[in-house]
Amino acid sequence: xxxxxxxxxxxxxxxxxxxxxxxxxxxxxxxxxxxxxxxxxxxxxxxxxxxxxxxxxxxxxxxxxxxxxxxxxxxxxxxxxxxxxxxxxxxxxxxxxxxxxxxxxxxxxxxxxxxxxxxxxxxxxxxxxxxxxxxxxxxxxxxxxxxxxxxxxxxxxxxxxxxxxxxxxxxxxxxxxxxxxxxxxxxxxxxxxxxxxxxxxxxxxxxxxxxxxxxxxxxxxxxxxxxxxxxxxxxxxxxxxxxxxxxxxxxxxxxxxxxxxxxxxxxxxxxxxxxxxxxxxxxxxxxxxxxxxxxxxxxxxxxxxxxxxxxxxxxxxxxxxxxxxxxxxxxxxxxxxxxxxxxxxxxxxxx
Amino acid sequence: xxxxxxxxxxxxxxxxxxxxxxxxxxxxxxxxxxxxxxxxxxxxxxxxxxxxxxxxxxxxxxxxxxxxxxxxxxxxxxxxxxxxxxxxxxxxxxxxxxxxxxxxxxxxxxxxxxxxxxxxxxxxxxxxxxxxxxxxxxxxxxxxxxxxxxxxxxxxxxxxxxxxxxxxxxxxxxxxxxxxxxxxxxxxxxxxxxxxxxxxxxxxxxxxxxxxxxxxxxxxxxxxxxxxxxxxxxxxxxxxxxxxxxxxxxxxxxxxxxxxxxxxxxxxxxxxxxxxxxxxxxxxxxxxxxxxxxxxxxxxxxxxxxxxxxxxxxxxxxxxxxxxxxxxxxxxxxxxxxxxxxxxxxxxxxx
DNA sequence: CCACATCTTGTTATCGATAACAAGCACGGA
DNA sequence: TCCGTGCTTGTTATCGATAACAAGATGTGG
Numbered sequence: 001x002x003x004x005x006x007x008x009x010x011x012x013x014x015x016x017x018x019x020x021x022x023x024x025x026x027x028x029x030x031x032x033x034x035x036x037x038x039x040x041x042x043x044x045x046x047x048x049x050x051x052x053x054x055x056x057x058x059x060x061x062x063x064x065x066x067x068x069x070x071x072x073x074x075x076x077x078x079x080x081x082x083x084x085x086x087x088x089x090x091x092x093x094x095x096x097x098x099x100x101x102x103x104x105x106x107x108x109x110x111x112x113x114x115x116x117x118x119x120x121x122x123x124x125x126x127x128x129x130x131x132x133x134x135x136x137x138x139x140x141x142x143x144x145x146x147x148x149x150x151x152x153x154x155x156x157x158x159x160x161x162x163x164x165x166x167x168x169x170x171x172x173x174x175x176x177x178x179x180x181x182x183x184x185x186x187x188x189x190x191x192x193x194x195x196x197x198x199x200x201x202x203x204x205x206x207x208x209x210x211x212x213x214x215x216x217x218x219x220x221x222x223x224x225x226x227x228x229x230x231x232x233x234x235x236x237x238x239x240x241x242x243x244x245x246x247x248x249x250x251x252x253x254x255x256x257x258x259x260x261x262x263x264x265x266x267x268x269x270x271x272x273x274x275x276x277x278x279x280x281x282x283x284x285x286x287x288x289x290x291x292x293x294x295x296x297x298x299x300x301x302x303x304x305x306x307x308x309x310x311x312x313x314x315x316x317x318x319x320x321x322x323x324x325x326x327x328x329x330x331x332x333x334x335x336x337x338x339x340x341x342x343x344x345x346x347x348x349x350x351x
Numbered sequence: 352x353x354x355x356x357x358x359x360x361x362x363x364x365x366x367x368x369x370x371x372x373x374x375x376x377x378x379x380x381x382x383x384x385x386x387x388x389x390x391x392x393x394x395x396x397x398x399x400x401x402x403x404x405x406x407x408x409x410x411x412x413x414x415x416x417x418x419x420x421x422x423x424x425x426x427x428x429x430x431x432x433x434x435x436x437x438x439x440x441x442x443x444x445x446x447x448x449x450x451x452x453x454x455x456x457x458x459x460x461x462x463x464x465x466x467x468x469x470x471x472x473x474x475x476x477x478x479x480x481x482x483x484x485x486x487x488x489x490x491x492x493x494x495x496x497x498x499x500x501x502x503x504x505x506x507x508x509x510x511x512x513x514x515x516x517x518x519x520x521x522x523x524x525x526x527x528x529x530x531x532x533x534x535x536x537x538x539x540x541x542x543x544x545x546x547x548x549x550x551x552x553x554x555x556x557x558x559x560x561x562x563x564x565x566x567x568x569x570x571x572x573x574x575x576x577x578x579x580x581x582x583x584x585x586x587x588x589x590x591x592x593x594x595x596x597x598x599x600x601x602x603x604x605x606x607x608x609x610x611x612x613x614x615x616x617x618x619x620x621x622x623x624x625x626x627x628x629x630x631x632x633x634x635x636x637x638x639x640x641x642x643x644x645x646x647x648x649x650x651x652x653x654x655x656x657x658x659x660x661x662x663x664x665x666x667x668x669x670x671x672x673x674x675x676x677x678x679x680x681x682x683x684x685x686x687x688x689x690x691x692x693x694x695x696x697x698x699x700x701x702x
Numbered sequence: 703c704c705a706c707a708t709c710t711t712g713t714t715a716t717c718g719a720t721a722a723c724a725a726g727c728a729c730g731g732a
Numbered sequence: 733t734c735c736g737t738g739c740t741t742g743t744t745a746t747c748g749a750t751a752a753c754a755a756g757a758t759g760t761g762g
Binding site for chain 4: 033034035036037040047048049052071073074075076077
Binding site: 703704705706707708709710711712713714715716717718719720721722723724725726727728729730731732 | 733734735736737738739740741742743744745746747748749750751752753754755757758759760761762
């Protein structure tokens, strides 16, 4: 292959004399070593003479060499990239988890590819996973707290190590989850401990496992205390749906305590209650979930269950990298505890 | 190269008899055509006989073939990937823009690589861009509304088409921005039109261009109306910083109208005012920026300036793809208009 | 009926890195 | 002194796709 004259020290030219981004071979030539040695230096191989290493690094610097990841991937079979599947909602938890995953991955030297599932349906999730698959990600984090036990998803998860955050456990994928049952129990027991005869619940959509987990914890806490289990209300996580639920609850005189499955819905509910003339927490206590940034600042400051999103994201990445290193390891599950944060939206039962 | 016996119709084996994921050559062999023809079918080349195309697609299906992106990139020099640089904050605007970019990119057939800058410093941003560069992204969207005119950033932007959302214009990068001056003007004029003698302002940090733009618009509106320009307060976008600003403002009797540079800070300020016994909007009108989901549901419902995050993300991607197609095109800038949303946190001046 | 354009398909070289293997060298013990 | 061991570096083959070129088949107008 004719290389053309190498006229400048900082710019290689191709056969047609056009500028070309320098390759490892260019660095090797410049440093007077082989390409393999350059490769060794750049990937931190131990057995390289310090003098050689310095020379190579100097050439890298001088030529402004940057490694071509496509070539490295093709050759080594490793992309050092993981994929994240998220839902198209702009909510606090999703953003927090995505950031957590990105930073944990970066610390481990992995890049992150993001793919949004257009809906929570298994088909859409499988499509998002397929897009990541085509990018040859080495692992996938599903930030998709919905039941995903379909064949399509399972097929991909069998081939690509997959960790689900707050999702359902399948044959092939690992789950790292906040213990949502515990979330429901914590919130409910807090309200019961304040003397409320029973606790109402505004749940999220049934497809979300968080929803069902929290509802189960709520129900169990009530039953353990021998209390009546009131009918369940449902929202879709939006403040508006919480508002609609609040319009109902506010008309029920015996409702004095509500556990709402998210902070955003909780504030929606509080607004509706307020409009109906029912005061929070004097007339009705409200507990939310997430501990969003505004929880302490909107009025009343919201009692809520904080979820350690950063921790769980880091844990998910840790599990994922372990499975990437040893694909034969059987998938495991881990649960992380949530924490009740008591503020001003809950008060003792006032008769 | 010995291929080994191909015993199964669905699983190719390598020379050692181990399972191997099928390559284009395997599909070609299975369909009785050349690899090039498979390539043509899969990349939608028009000149392929329908019968051949069907046969290839059937083989693709049967073998479960998935394209190896690393190989395609290496060979074609195109990765069909764009990078997004975001800041490590979990705020509404960042998440909304990131989602918008991802969905616009996906529609255009591009994958998205995400890279978090550990801080808003130019060095951290340059580092994030370098990581993306190594991934061979074809373009970068900087979701980084801070002044970034350093050499490092500029050097990378000169090589990789770069579009900044709400950031500073440099020699080499394009900017797509919401007109922040207009945001400040809209909010301030709304408050003035309610009869308030003047309008106070809680700005974001100075490094953020949004901050300075909004503050400039605020100041200009006051000056155009011939009003006194009160001293500027500063927050850091967090609700807590808004709360601190509110503690100050609430003690200033002549402050009857405040324009706060974000909804989250606005709610923080409102809480402080509330604690000081100053009612919103009766005693003090407040306007925020962003129109977050909770804006209409926390109390009082917040008058705010809505920013079209989805639109701007789509526009940014559009510009970016245009520059990827034609790198010689000179970088341009576009501004998008924001919109005032009037709710209940603002009221006429009461004397 | 021939020359030429067009459609369809195949062949070969190449992208830029790494793995596997090999070779040269220094060093220490028998 | 000789040989094996370990360190350092180089050589060659290869990853899986696409670009560029080539060639046979088909059709079309003069």
